[in-house]
Every structure is written in C-alpha cells, then in structure tokens.
Amino acid sequence: MEITGLKKQVFDFKQRETDTLVYFFAPWCSVCHLSIDNLEAVHNDQNTTQIIAIALDYQSETEVRDFIAQHELSFPxxxxxxxxxxxFKISAYPSYYVVTNQAEVRSKVAGYTTELGILLRL
Structure with a gap:
C-alpha cells in the first residue's frame, strides 16, 4: 500500500529496511494534540525506527498543515x-501501529501514550 504525503512524497510500507511506527491521527482530536509532542520527542531522541504520521478524518489539507505547524512536527x-x-481498522484516535518492512502489523495501541510507552512498543 502506498500513501502520498503533504509534500507529494510517496510512502510504500513494503520498501522499508526497518520497522515503521505509524501514528494515525485526526486534526480535530484533542488527545492527538496532547500526545503528538511525545511522538515528536521520541523522533528527536532516536534514529533506529522510521516514524510517520497519517492524517485521517480531516476536512481539508489546510487543517492538517495547521496541525503540523502548531506542533512543529519534523517527521513526515x-x-x-x-x-x-x-x-488498518482504525476505530480510535490516536492509534499507534508498528508495521514491519513486509507491511505486517507487529503491534498496535490506541489512545494517549507517553514517550516511554512509545519506546516500549518499538
């Protein structure tokens, strides 16, 4: 499965050398606003796992761009x-999935997660 980024880059789950932590969020989700900074901190502190976010249930691309700017996100x-x-059977936001380079879900969790909680899943 391929998805397109805001900068029109394409992400293919099967063309990765390492696992990928995928953060599914909705820009209107208050828990997403509270937890995204923990993900940004993990991204800044480690370089072994690819981290990406996927916006869902958004009204417009501008709404997603505003979320990114508000939280100064540095990952795609x-x-x-x-x-x-x-x-991915997303039923709650935020949802964290660890996806292997064969596009298989290794683990998943939904809801608020701390930096430690994120690291324990990697």
Missing amino acids: VYLGNEEVKQK
Whole structure:
C-alpha cells in the first residue's frame, strides 16, 4: 500500500529496511494534540525506527498543515483516506501501529501514550 504525503512524497510500507511506527491521527482530536509532542520527542531522541504520521478524518489539507505547524512536527505526515482507515481498522484516535518492512502489523495501541510507552512498543 502506498500513501502520498503533504509534500507529494510517496510512502510504500513494503520498501522499508526497518520497522515503521505509524501514528494515525485526526486534526480535530484533542488527545492527538496532547500526545503528538511525545511522538515528536521520541523522533528527536532516536534514529533506529522510521516514524510517520497519517492524517485521517480531516476536512481539508489546510487543517492538517495547521496541525503540523502548531506542533512543529519534523517527521513526515501523509494524507490518509477511507481505504487506509479500513485497511488498518482504525476505530480510535490516536492509534499507534508498528508495521514491519513486509507491511505486517507487529503491534498496535490506541489512545494517549507517553514517550516511554512509545519506546516500549518499538
């Protein structure tokens, strides 16, 4: 499965050398606003796992860009759609998935997660 980022870059889960931590969020989600800084801190502190975010249930690309700017995110953010949401069976925000380079879900959790909680899943 491929998804397109805000900078029109394409992400293919099967063309990765390492696992990828995928953060599914919605820009209107208050828990996402509270937890995204923990993910940014993990991204800044370690370089072994790829981290990306996928926006779902957004009204416009501008809404997603505002979320990115508000939290000064340094990892790639992609625009998801209903197909992505259904494939990963996203039912709550935020959702954290660790996906292998063979596009298999190794672990997942939903809701607020601390930096330590994120690191323990990697």
